[in-house]
Amino acid sequence: MHPSQIEHYLTQLLPALGINKQRELVRLLYEIAKRDQLPPSEILPVQKNLTFERAKKILLQKRYPVNFKTARKDQFYLPKLELDPAQEADLTPRPFFPKTVYIETSVKDTPLAQRVRAAFPQAEFKETDGKTQVGSPYFSNRLDTLFIHREKYDFLKPCPCSCGSAGCGYNLINLGFGCRFECEYCFLQQYQNLHAVLLPANVDEFLAKIDGAKFRCGPFDRPRIGSGEFTDSLVFDDLTQYSAQLVPFFRARPHLQFEFKTKSVNIGGLLQAGGCENVVVSWSVNAAPITNLAEHFTPGLTARLQAACEVARAGYRLGFHFDPVVIYNGYQQDYARTVEEMAATLPHDKIAWISVGTLRFSRELKKAIETRFVHNTILDGEFLLDFDGKMRYSPAQRQEVYQFLVPLLRKTFPKAVVYLCMEDPQIAAQF
Ligand code: SF4
Numbered sequence: 432m433h434p435s436q437i438e439h440y441l442t443q444l445l446p447a448l449g450i451n452k453q454r455e456l457v458r459l460l461y462e463i464a465k466r467d468q469l470p471p472s473e474i475l476p477v478q479k480n481l482t483f484e485r486a487k488k489i490l491l492q493k494r495y496p497v498n499f500k501t502a503r504k505d506q507f508y509l510p511k512l513e514l515d516p517a518q519e520a521d522l523t524p525r526p527f528f529p530k531t532v533y534i535e536t537s538v539k540d541t542p543l544a545q546r547v548r549a550a551f552p553q554a555e556f557k558e559t560d561g562k563t564q565v566g567s568p569y570f571s572n573r574l575d576t577l578f579i580h581r582e583k584y585d586f587l588k589p590c591p592c593s594c595g596s597a598g599c600g601y602n603l604i605n606l607g608f609g610c611r612f613e614c615e616y617c618f619l620q621q622y623q624n625l626h627a628v629l630l631p632a633n634v635d636e637f638l639a640k641i642d643g644a645k646f647r648c649g650p651f652d653r654p655r656i657g658s659g660e661f662t663d664s665l666v667f668d669d670l671t672q673y674s675a676q677l678v679p680f681f682r683a684r685p686h687l688q689f690e691f692k693t694k695s696v697n698i699g700g701l702l703q704a705g706g707c708e709n710v711v712v713s714w715s716v717n718a719a720p721i722t723n724l725a726e727h728f729t730p731g732l733t734a735r736l737q738a739a740c741e742v743a744r745a746g747y748r749l750g751f752h753f754d755p756v757v758i759y760n761g762y763q764q765d766y767a768r769t770v771e772e773m774a775a776t777l778p779h780d781k782i783a784w785i786s787v788g789t790l791r792f793s794r795e796l797k798k799a800i801e802t803r804f805v806h807n808t809i810l811d812g813e814f815l816l817d818f819d820g821k822m823r824y825s826p827a828q829r830q831e832v833y834q835f836l837v838p839l840l841r842k843t844f845p846k847a848v849v850y851l852c853m854e855d856p857q858i859a860a861q862f
Pocket of ligand 1: 616
Protein backbone atom coordinates (compact mmCIF):
# COMPACT_ATOMS: atom_id res chain seq x y z
CA MET A 432 0.00 0.00 0.00
CA HIS A 433 1.54 3.27 -1.07
CA PRO A 434 1.42 6.01 1.62
CA SER A 435 -0.16 8.45 -0.86
CA GLN A 436 -3.18 6.12 -1.22
CA ILE A 437 -3.58 6.13 2.56
CA GLU A 438 -3.25 9.92 2.70
CA HIS A 439 -5.85 10.26 -0.01
CA TYR A 440 -8.28 7.98 1.82
CA LEU A 441 -7.78 9.84 5.12
CA THR A 442 -8.32 13.21 3.48
CA GLN A 443 -11.70 12.00 2.32
CA LEU A 444 -12.55 10.41 5.67
CA LEU A 445 -11.37 13.24 7.96
CA PRO A 446 -10.86 16.29 5.73
CA ALA A 447 -10.00 18.84 8.41
CA LEU A 448 -7.06 17.05 10.04
CA GLY A 449 -3.90 19.04 10.88
CA ILE A 450 -0.49 17.80 9.72
CA ASN A 451 0.51 16.10 12.97
CA LYS A 452 -2.78 14.30 13.43
CA GLN A 453 -2.78 13.14 9.83
CA ARG A 454 0.82 11.94 10.25
CA GLU A 455 -0.14 9.71 13.19
CA LEU A 456 -3.16 8.18 11.45
CA VAL A 457 -1.24 7.61 8.20
CA ARG A 458 1.45 5.77 10.11
CA LEU A 459 -1.05 3.58 11.96
CA LEU A 460 -3.05 2.80 8.83
CA TYR A 461 0.12 2.04 6.87
CA GLU A 462 1.47 -0.36 9.49
CA ILE A 463 -1.85 -2.20 9.84
CA ALA A 464 -2.39 -2.36 6.06
CA LYS A 465 1.12 -3.76 5.57
CA ARG A 466 0.76 -6.33 8.35
CA ASP A 467 -2.79 -7.49 7.53
CA GLN A 468 -2.67 -6.91 3.76
CA LEU A 469 -5.91 -4.91 3.91
CA PRO A 470 -7.01 -1.68 2.22
CA PRO A 471 -7.52 1.32 4.57
CA SER A 472 -11.28 1.27 3.89
CA GLU A 473 -11.50 -2.12 5.61
CA ILE A 474 -9.30 -1.07 8.52
CA LEU A 475 -11.09 2.20 9.23
CA PRO A 476 -14.42 2.21 7.33
CA VAL A 477 -16.43 5.33 6.70
CA GLN A 478 -18.59 5.96 9.79
CA LYS A 479 -20.77 8.68 11.27
CA ASN A 480 -19.32 11.30 13.64
CA LEU A 481 -15.77 9.98 13.37
CA THR A 482 -13.27 12.20 15.17
CA PHE A 483 -9.48 12.11 15.24
CA GLU A 484 -9.50 10.80 18.82
CA ARG A 485 -11.92 8.01 17.98
CA ALA A 486 -10.02 7.08 14.80
CA LYS A 487 -6.70 7.01 16.65
CA LYS A 488 -8.11 4.81 19.41
CA ILE A 489 -9.55 2.34 16.88
CA LEU A 490 -6.26 2.20 15.01
CA LEU A 491 -4.10 1.85 18.12
CA GLN A 492 -6.28 -1.04 19.28
CA LYS A 493 -5.85 -2.73 15.91
CA ARG A 494 -2.12 -2.02 15.67
CA TYR A 495 -1.32 -3.07 19.26
CA PRO A 496 -3.92 -5.73 20.12
CA VAL A 497 -1.71 -7.30 22.82
CA ASN A 498 -0.41 -4.15 24.48
CA PHE A 499 -3.03 -1.45 23.84
CA LYS A 500 -4.57 -1.72 27.30
CA THR A 501 -1.33 -1.89 29.29
CA ALA A 502 1.13 0.32 27.38
CA ARG A 503 1.49 3.99 28.30
CA LYS A 504 0.39 6.42 25.59
CA ASP A 505 3.93 7.79 25.24
CA GLN A 506 5.25 4.32 24.38
CA PHE A 507 3.56 4.35 20.97
CA TYR A 508 6.00 5.81 18.47
CA LEU A 509 4.18 7.35 15.49
CA PRO A 510 6.65 9.37 13.41
CA LYS A 511 6.03 10.67 9.94
CA LEU A 512 6.12 7.94 7.32
CA GLU A 513 9.00 8.77 4.98
CA LEU A 514 9.71 6.05 2.45
CA ASP A 515 12.45 6.83 -0.03
CA PRO A 516 12.70 4.40 -2.98
CA ALA A 517 16.30 5.56 -3.59
CA GLN A 518 17.27 4.04 -0.23
CA GLU A 519 15.79 0.59 -0.87
CA ALA A 520 18.17 -2.32 -0.39
CA ASP A 521 19.47 -3.99 -3.53
CA LEU A 522 18.70 -7.66 -2.99
CA THR A 523 20.24 -8.87 -6.24
CA PRO A 524 22.85 -11.50 -5.33
CA ARG A 525 26.34 -10.45 -6.40
CA PRO A 526 29.89 -11.25 -5.34
CA PHE A 527 31.87 -8.76 -3.29
CA PHE A 528 33.81 -6.86 -5.90
CA PRO A 529 34.53 -3.23 -4.96
CA LYS A 530 34.76 -0.75 -7.82
CA THR A 531 37.14 1.55 -5.97
CA VAL A 532 39.76 0.61 -3.41
CA TYR A 533 41.37 3.30 -1.28
CA ILE A 534 44.61 2.36 0.44
CA GLU A 535 46.07 4.60 3.10
CA THR A 536 49.71 5.44 2.25
CA SER A 537 51.07 4.21 5.58
CA VAL A 538 49.75 0.66 4.95
CA LYS A 539 50.25 0.44 1.19
CA ASP A 540 52.95 -2.24 1.45
CA THR A 541 51.25 -4.42 4.07
CA PRO A 542 50.30 -8.01 3.20
CA LEU A 543 46.60 -7.03 3.36
CA ALA A 544 47.07 -4.25 0.79
CA GLN A 545 48.94 -6.67 -1.46
CA ARG A 546 46.22 -9.33 -1.17
CA VAL A 547 43.54 -6.75 -1.97
CA ARG A 548 45.42 -5.63 -5.12
CA ALA A 549 45.66 -9.25 -6.25
CA ALA A 550 42.01 -10.05 -5.40
CA PHE A 551 40.44 -7.08 -7.24
CA PRO A 552 42.61 -6.42 -10.32
CA GLN A 553 39.78 -4.63 -12.13
CA ALA A 554 39.06 -2.17 -9.33
CA GLU A 555 40.31 1.39 -9.44
CA PHE A 556 43.00 1.84 -6.78
CA LYS A 557 43.60 5.18 -5.07
CA GLU A 558 46.18 6.06 -2.47
CA THR A 559 45.00 8.37 0.30
CA ASP A 560 46.35 10.11 3.37
CA GLY A 561 43.39 8.72 5.31
CA LYS A 562 41.59 12.04 5.49
CA THR A 563 39.74 11.78 2.18
CA GLN A 564 36.00 11.24 2.47
CA VAL A 565 35.30 7.87 0.83
CA GLY A 566 32.13 5.93 0.12
CA SER A 567 28.73 6.32 -1.49
CA PRO A 568 25.87 8.60 -0.43
CA TYR A 569 23.76 5.43 -0.13
CA PHE A 570 24.30 2.68 2.41
CA SER A 571 23.09 0.14 -0.17
CA ASN A 572 26.13 0.97 -2.35
CA ARG A 573 28.66 0.48 0.44
CA LEU A 574 30.18 -2.63 -1.19
CA ASP A 575 31.37 -0.52 -4.14
CA THR A 576 34.13 0.98 -2.01
CA LEU A 577 36.82 -0.75 0.03
CA PHE A 578 39.13 1.22 2.30
CA ILE A 579 42.30 -0.37 3.68
CA HIS A 580 43.44 1.86 6.50
CA ARG A 581 45.51 2.20 9.63
CA GLU A 582 43.28 2.37 12.71
CA LYS A 583 44.63 5.00 15.06
CA TYR A 584 42.22 5.25 17.98
CA ASP A 585 39.54 2.64 18.38
CA PHE A 586 41.55 -0.45 19.36
CA LEU A 587 39.95 -1.96 22.42
CA LYS A 588 36.88 -0.98 24.42
CA PRO A 589 34.21 -2.41 26.71
CA CYS A 590 31.05 -3.38 24.83
CA PRO A 591 28.77 -0.32 25.07
CA CYS A 592 25.76 -2.64 25.57
CA SER A 593 22.60 -0.53 25.79
CA CYS A 594 22.06 2.24 28.31
CA GLY A 595 20.63 0.74 31.52
CA SER A 596 20.80 -2.89 30.28
CA ALA A 597 22.26 -5.80 32.23
CA GLY A 598 25.80 -6.08 30.82
CA CYS A 599 27.70 -9.34 30.20
CA GLY A 600 31.22 -7.90 30.57
CA TYR A 601 32.09 -8.15 26.89
CA ASN A 602 35.13 -6.40 25.36
CA LEU A 603 35.55 -5.39 21.73
CA ILE A 604 38.23 -4.95 19.15
CA ASN A 605 36.77 -3.48 15.98
CA LEU A 606 38.43 -5.30 13.12
CA GLY A 607 36.51 -3.75 10.28
CA PHE A 608 33.41 -1.76 9.53
CA GLY A 609 30.73 -2.89 7.09
CA CYS A 610 29.32 -6.20 5.99
CA ARG A 611 28.32 -7.87 2.74
CA PHE A 612 25.20 -9.50 4.19
CA GLU A 613 21.86 -7.66 4.33
CA CYS A 614 20.11 -8.54 7.57
CA GLU A 615 16.97 -6.45 7.76
CA TYR A 616 17.51 -5.68 11.43
CA CYS A 617 21.21 -4.77 11.12
CA PHE A 618 22.02 -1.62 13.09
CA LEU A 619 24.80 -0.70 10.66
CA GLN A 620 22.27 0.55 8.10
CA GLN A 621 21.46 3.40 10.45
CA TYR A 622 24.77 3.65 12.32
CA GLN A 623 27.38 3.47 9.56
CA ASN A 624 27.82 6.96 8.13
CA LEU A 625 30.79 6.10 5.93
CA HIS A 626 29.22 3.93 3.25
CA ALA A 627 32.14 1.66 2.40
CA VAL A 628 33.85 -1.44 3.76
CA LEU A 629 36.74 -0.50 6.04
CA LEU A 630 39.40 -3.04 6.92
CA PRO A 631 42.35 -2.13 9.14
CA ALA A 632 45.80 -3.34 8.08
CA ASN A 633 47.40 -2.88 11.52
CA VAL A 634 46.00 -5.81 13.50
CA ASP A 635 49.35 -6.07 15.28
CA GLU A 636 48.62 -2.66 16.86
CA PHE A 637 45.23 -3.91 18.10
CA LEU A 638 46.85 -6.96 19.61
CA ALA A 639 49.60 -4.88 21.25
CA LYS A 640 46.90 -3.14 23.33
CA ILE A 641 45.63 -6.38 24.82
CA ASP A 642 48.58 -7.36 27.01
CA GLY A 643 48.39 -5.24 30.12
CA ALA A 644 44.79 -4.11 29.52
CA LYS A 645 42.25 -4.54 32.33
CA PHE A 646 39.18 -6.55 31.36
CA ARG A 647 35.79 -7.23 32.84
CA CYS A 648 34.66 -10.87 33.11
CA GLY A 649 30.89 -10.57 33.60
CA PRO A 650 29.39 -13.96 34.49
CA PHE A 651 32.23 -15.86 32.76
CA ASP A 652 35.39 -17.46 34.14
CA ARG A 653 37.70 -15.50 31.83
CA PRO A 654 37.44 -12.13 30.08
CA ARG A 655 35.82 -12.34 26.67
CA ILE A 656 37.01 -10.25 23.75
CA GLY A 657 35.23 -10.25 20.41
CA SER A 658 35.56 -8.67 16.99
CA GLY A 659 32.05 -8.67 15.51
CA GLU A 660 30.46 -5.38 16.51
CA PHE A 661 30.65 -3.36 13.29
CA THR A 662 31.07 -6.25 10.87
CA ASP A 663 30.71 -10.00 10.73
CA SER A 664 33.92 -11.43 12.21
CA LEU A 665 34.57 -13.91 9.39
CA VAL A 666 32.75 -12.63 6.32
CA PHE A 667 35.94 -11.14 4.84
CA ASP A 668 38.41 -13.51 6.53
CA ASP A 669 39.58 -15.15 3.30
CA LEU A 670 40.75 -11.67 2.27
CA THR A 671 41.89 -10.22 5.59
CA GLN A 672 43.31 -13.43 7.09
CA TYR A 673 42.85 -11.85 10.51
CA SER A 674 42.25 -15.33 11.96
CA ALA A 675 45.86 -16.26 11.07
CA GLN A 676 47.04 -13.52 13.45
CA LEU A 677 44.35 -13.76 16.12
CA VAL A 678 44.34 -17.51 16.77
CA PRO A 679 48.07 -17.90 17.60
CA PHE A 680 47.94 -14.71 19.67
CA PHE A 681 45.12 -16.01 21.87
CA ARG A 682 46.47 -19.55 21.92
CA ALA A 683 49.44 -18.07 23.80
CA ARG A 684 47.09 -16.31 26.27
CA PRO A 685 44.80 -18.99 27.72
CA HIS A 686 43.64 -16.62 30.49
CA LEU A 687 41.59 -14.76 27.83
CA GLN A 688 38.82 -15.91 25.50
CA PHE A 689 38.41 -14.58 22.00
CA GLU A 690 35.13 -14.83 20.08
CA PHE A 691 34.58 -14.70 16.33
CA LYS A 692 30.88 -13.85 15.76
CA THR A 693 29.52 -14.75 12.36
CA LYS A 694 26.71 -15.88 10.11
CA SER A 695 29.17 -16.91 7.41
CA VAL A 696 30.76 -20.27 6.65
CA ASN A 697 34.07 -18.63 5.76
CA ILE A 698 36.08 -20.89 8.07
CA GLY A 699 39.07 -21.79 5.87
CA GLY A 700 41.40 -19.48 7.78
CA LEU A 701 40.32 -20.89 11.13
CA LEU A 702 40.86 -24.46 9.99
CA GLN A 703 44.30 -23.53 8.70
CA ALA A 704 45.19 -21.78 11.94
CA GLY A 705 44.43 -24.97 13.90
CA GLY A 706 42.10 -25.29 16.87
CA CYS A 707 42.33 -23.37 20.09
CA GLU A 708 40.41 -24.06 23.31
CA ASN A 709 40.09 -20.41 24.30
CA VAL A 710 38.90 -19.25 20.88
CA VAL A 711 35.12 -19.49 20.55
CA VAL A 712 33.55 -19.36 17.12
CA SER A 713 29.96 -18.34 17.46
CA TRP A 714 27.06 -18.26 15.05
CA SER A 715 23.97 -16.16 15.14
CA VAL A 716 21.03 -18.53 14.71
CA ASN A 717 17.36 -17.91 14.22
CA ALA A 718 14.04 -19.45 13.27
CA ALA A 719 14.02 -20.59 9.63
CA PRO A 720 11.51 -17.95 8.39
CA ILE A 721 13.66 -15.15 9.84
CA THR A 722 16.87 -16.54 8.35
CA ASN A 723 15.21 -17.10 4.99
CA LEU A 724 13.29 -13.84 4.74
CA ALA A 725 15.26 -11.29 6.76
CA GLU A 726 18.94 -12.33 6.68
CA HIS A 727 19.58 -11.82 2.97
CA PHE A 728 22.65 -13.47 1.41
CA THR A 729 23.54 -15.38 4.59
CA PRO A 730 24.01 -19.15 4.63
CA GLY A 731 21.07 -21.11 6.08
CA LEU A 732 21.01 -22.76 9.48
CA THR A 733 22.14 -26.18 8.25
CA ALA A 734 25.22 -24.70 6.55
CA ARG A 735 26.07 -22.66 9.66
CA LEU A 736 25.79 -25.74 11.88
CA GLN A 737 27.94 -27.81 9.51
CA ALA A 738 30.61 -25.10 9.66
CA ALA A 739 30.31 -25.13 13.46
CA CYS A 740 30.88 -28.89 13.53
CA GLU A 741 33.99 -28.48 11.38
CA VAL A 742 35.58 -25.84 13.59
CA ALA A 743 34.67 -27.87 16.69
CA ARG A 744 36.43 -30.88 15.19
CA ALA A 745 39.46 -28.64 14.58
CA GLY A 746 39.57 -27.83 18.32
CA TYR A 747 37.64 -24.57 18.73
CA ARG A 748 34.78 -24.12 21.14
CA LEU A 749 31.41 -22.90 19.92
CA GLY A 750 28.95 -20.16 20.80
CA PHE A 751 25.45 -19.38 19.55
CA HIS A 752 23.37 -16.25 19.64
CA PHE A 753 19.60 -16.46 19.36
CA ASP A 754 19.52 -12.82 18.49
CA PRO A 755 17.26 -11.22 17.49
CA VAL A 756 14.36 -13.45 18.45
CA VAL A 757 11.32 -12.26 16.50
CA ILE A 758 7.77 -12.87 17.72
CA TYR A 759 5.17 -13.93 15.15
CA ASN A 760 2.38 -16.50 14.95
CA GLY A 761 3.98 -19.90 15.51
CA TYR A 762 7.40 -18.53 16.44
CA GLN A 763 7.86 -20.96 19.33
CA GLN A 764 7.57 -24.04 17.10
CA ASP A 765 10.07 -22.55 14.64
CA TYR A 766 12.63 -21.67 17.31
CA ALA A 767 12.14 -25.10 18.91
CA ARG A 768 12.96 -26.64 15.50
CA THR A 769 16.19 -24.65 15.37
CA VAL A 770 17.12 -25.94 18.85
CA GLU A 771 16.26 -29.49 17.72
CA GLU A 772 18.51 -29.20 14.67
CA MET A 773 21.33 -27.84 16.83
CA ALA A 774 20.86 -30.67 19.34
CA ALA A 775 20.97 -33.28 16.60
CA THR A 776 24.01 -31.81 14.82
CA LEU A 777 26.42 -30.22 17.28
CA PRO A 778 28.91 -31.69 19.73
CA HIS A 779 27.21 -30.53 22.93
CA ASP A 780 30.32 -30.49 25.11
CA LYS A 781 31.96 -27.95 22.78
CA ILE A 782 29.35 -25.24 23.30
CA ALA A 783 30.69 -22.55 25.62
CA TRP A 784 27.76 -20.12 25.61
CA ILE A 785 24.40 -19.28 24.09
CA SER A 786 22.85 -15.84 24.31
CA VAL A 787 19.22 -14.88 23.79
CA GLY A 788 17.99 -11.41 22.86
CA THR A 789 14.69 -10.21 21.44
CA LEU A 790 14.47 -7.83 18.49
CA ARG A 791 15.14 -4.24 19.51
CA PHE A 792 16.10 -1.12 17.61
CA SER A 793 16.46 2.61 17.92
CA ARG A 794 13.79 4.91 16.49
CA GLU A 795 16.16 5.88 13.68
CA LEU A 796 16.81 2.24 12.82
CA LYS A 797 13.07 1.55 12.57
CA LYS A 798 12.82 4.22 9.87
CA ALA A 799 15.88 2.85 8.08
CA ILE A 800 14.45 -0.68 8.07
CA GLU A 801 11.04 0.33 6.76
CA THR A 802 12.47 2.37 3.92
CA ARG A 803 15.21 -0.12 2.94
CA PHE A 804 12.98 -3.20 3.25
CA VAL A 805 9.45 -2.06 2.44
CA HIS A 806 8.19 -5.66 2.43
CA ASN A 807 9.73 -6.57 5.78
CA THR A 808 7.66 -8.50 8.30
CA ILE A 809 9.98 -8.07 11.27
CA LEU A 810 8.46 -4.68 12.11
CA ASP A 811 4.93 -6.09 12.18
CA GLY A 812 5.25 -6.98 15.88
CA GLU A 813 4.22 -4.64 18.69
CA PHE A 814 7.22 -2.48 19.50
CA LEU A 815 7.02 0.11 22.24
CA LEU A 816 9.47 2.74 23.43
CA ASP A 817 11.26 1.11 26.33
CA PHE A 818 13.52 1.78 29.33
CA ASP A 819 16.60 2.64 27.24
CA GLY A 820 14.85 4.70 24.56
CA LYS A 821 14.92 1.74 22.16
CA MET A 822 11.88 0.03 20.74
CA ARG A 823 11.17 -3.42 22.13
CA TYR A 824 8.39 -5.91 22.63
CA SER A 825 6.59 -5.32 25.90
CA PRO A 826 8.17 -6.82 29.05
CA ALA A 827 5.41 -9.46 29.16
CA GLN A 828 6.10 -10.52 25.56
CA ARG A 829 9.86 -10.65 26.17
CA GLN A 830 9.34 -12.69 29.31
CA GLU A 831 7.21 -15.11 27.32
CA VAL A 832 10.13 -15.56 24.89
CA TYR A 833 12.66 -16.14 27.68
CA GLN A 834 10.34 -18.44 29.67
CA PHE A 835 10.08 -20.63 26.60
CA LEU A 836 13.59 -20.47 25.13
CA VAL A 837 15.98 -20.17 28.08
CA PRO A 838 14.84 -23.35 29.92
CA LEU A 839 14.73 -25.22 26.60
CA LEU A 840 18.33 -24.26 25.85
CA ARG A 841 19.53 -25.00 29.39
CA LYS A 842 17.87 -28.41 29.31
CA THR A 843 19.22 -29.23 25.84
CA PHE A 844 22.75 -27.90 26.41
CA PRO A 845 23.32 -28.20 30.18
CA LYS A 846 27.05 -27.40 29.98
CA ALA A 847 26.65 -24.12 28.07
CA VAL A 848 26.25 -20.74 29.80
CA VAL A 849 22.89 -19.38 28.64
CA TYR A 850 22.43 -15.66 29.19
CA LEU A 851 20.29 -12.73 28.02
CA CYS A 852 21.69 -9.96 25.85
CA MET A 853 20.93 -6.23 26.31
CA GLU A 854 17.96 -6.79 28.56
CA ASP A 855 16.37 -4.78 31.34
CA PRO A 856 18.22 -5.80 34.55
CA GLN A 857 14.92 -6.60 36.27
CA ILE A 858 13.99 -9.06 33.52
CA ALA A 859 17.53 -10.43 33.17
CA ALA A 860 17.59 -11.19 36.93
CA GLN A 861 14.65 -13.59 36.50
CA PHE A 862 16.63 -15.78 34.14
S1 SF4 B 1 25.74 -10.38 9.57
FE1 SF4 B 1 25.73 -8.91 11.24
S2 SF4 B 1 26.90 -7.14 10.48
FE2 SF4 B 1 26.32 -8.38 8.71
S3 SF4 B 1 24.41 -7.51 7.95
FE3 SF4 B 1 23.88 -9.18 9.35
S4 SF4 B 1 23.60 -8.19 11.35
FE4 SF4 B 1 24.74 -6.75 10.03
